[in-house]
Amino acid sequence: MKSEAIINVRKTRIENIISLPTVPGNLKRISAIIEKPGLTLDELGRFVASDPALASKVLKMVNSAIYGFPGRITAISYAVMLLGLNVVKGLLLGIAVLDIMEKAMRGLWTHSVGCAVAARCIAEKKGIKDPEDFSIAGLLHDIGKVILVLEYQKEYEKAMEVAAEEKIPIFNAEKYIFSNGHADVAMWLTEKWRFPRNLVEVIANHHNPALSRVAPLETAIIHVADIFVRARGIGFAGDSYVPDLNTQAFDLLNLSDVDIKDILLRIDDATDAIYESTG
Numbered sequence: 637m638k639s640e641a642i643i644n645v646r647k648t649r650i651e652n653i654i655s656l657p658t659v660p661g662n663l664k665r666i667s668a669i670i671e672k673p674g675l676t677l678d679e680l681g682r683f684v685a686s687d688p689a690l691a692s693k694v695l696k697m698v699n700s701a702i703y704g705f706p707g708r709i710t711a712i713s714y715a716v717m718l719l720g721l722n723v724v725k726g727l728l729l730g731i732a733v734l735d736i737m738e739k740a741m742r743g744l745w746t747h748s749v750g751c752a753v754a755a756r757c758i759a760e761k762k763g764i765k766d767p768e769d770f771s772i773a774g775l776l777h778d779i780g781k782v783i784l785v786l787e788y789q790k791e792y793e794k795a796m797e798v799a800a801e802e803k804i805p806i807f808n809a810e811k812y813i814f815s816n817g818h819a820d821v822a823m824w825l826t827e828k829w830r831f832p833r834n835l836v837e838v839i840a841n842h843h844n845p846a847l848s849r850v851a852p853l854e855t856a857i858i859h860v861a862d863i864f865v866r867a868r869g870i871g872f873a874g875d876s877y878v879p880d881l882n883t884q885a886f887d888l889l890n891l892s893d894v895d896i897k898d899i900l901l902r903i904d905d906a907t908d909a910i911y912e913s914t915g
C-alpha cells in the first residue's frame with residue numbers, strides 16, 4: 637500500500653513545541669522549564685512547590701503503582717530529593733501528557749503505565765541501580781505518538797487505518813504516511829528536554845533495539861516491556877498487532893520463566909490500580 641503524499645515531519649517544528657498551536661498550555665509550560673540549560677534540582681523543586689495543583693499531582697504520581705515506593709511520600713521536597721532531576725522531569729511530562737494522551741489515543745496512557753511498571757520490574761530483576769529511570773522511559777517511550785496525533789490528527793488516523801487493514805504494527809504504518817515516525821519525534825523531544833543520552837537512545841530505538849550502541853541493555857528492557865504489555869492486551873498503542881519480539885534483546889535479558897510470570901502479574905496488578913491512583 638502506497639500513500640499519495642508523505643507528510644514531512646520537520647524536526648525544527650517539533651522541537652519548537654512551545655509554539656505549536658495544538659499543544660496544550662500545561663505541556664508548553666513544563667517543556668519550557670525542563671529544557672532550560674543548567675536547570676537545577678532546587679529550581680525544579682521550587683517550580684513544582686509554587687503550584688499546589690501540580691504539587692499534589694506529583695505526590696499522587698510518586699505514590700502510584702508507576703513508581704511503587706513502599707512508603708507514602710508526603711512532601712515535595714523529599715520526593716524531588718529522592719527521585720533526582722531526570723526522574724522529576726519525566727514525572728512532570730507524564731503529568732502534562734496524562735490528559736492529552738487519553739484524548740489523543742484512548743488506551744495509550746494505560747499502555748504507557750503498563751510499560752513503565754514492566755520496565756521497572758525487569759530492571760529490578762536485573763539488579764540495575766535506579767530502576768525509577770525505567771519508569772520514566774516506559775512512561776514516555778510513545779510520547780511521539782501524542783505529538784503526531786496533536787499535529788496531524790487526520791493523517792495519524794489514516795496510519796491507524798493502514799495498520800488495521802494491512803495487519804502491520806503502527807510504527808510500520810506510520811512510514812506510509814510520515815517521513816518520520818513516533819520514535820524519531822520522541823527522540824527529538826527528549827534531546828531538546830536535555831534528558832541523558834541513554835534515555836534518548838532507549839526511546840529512539842525501542843522498536844529496533846539492535847541499533848542501540850550506548851544503552852543496549854536499557855533499550856532491550858523497554859522493547860521487551862512494550863511487547864509484554866501488548867501481548868497482555870493492556871491498553872492501546874495505535875494498532876491491535878503485537879510486533880515481533882527481538883530475540884537478541886530478549887536473550888540479552890536472560891529472564892527465567894518465574895521472572896516472566898512475576899513481571900506479567902505486576903503489570904496486571906499495576907494497571908488495575910491505575911485508575912484510582914492517577915485518575
Ligand SMILES: [Fe+2]
Pocket residue numbers: 777778807818819842843
Ligand atoms: Fe512505540
Ligand SMILES: [Fe+2]
Pocket residue numbers: 747751777778862873
Ligand atoms: Fe509502546
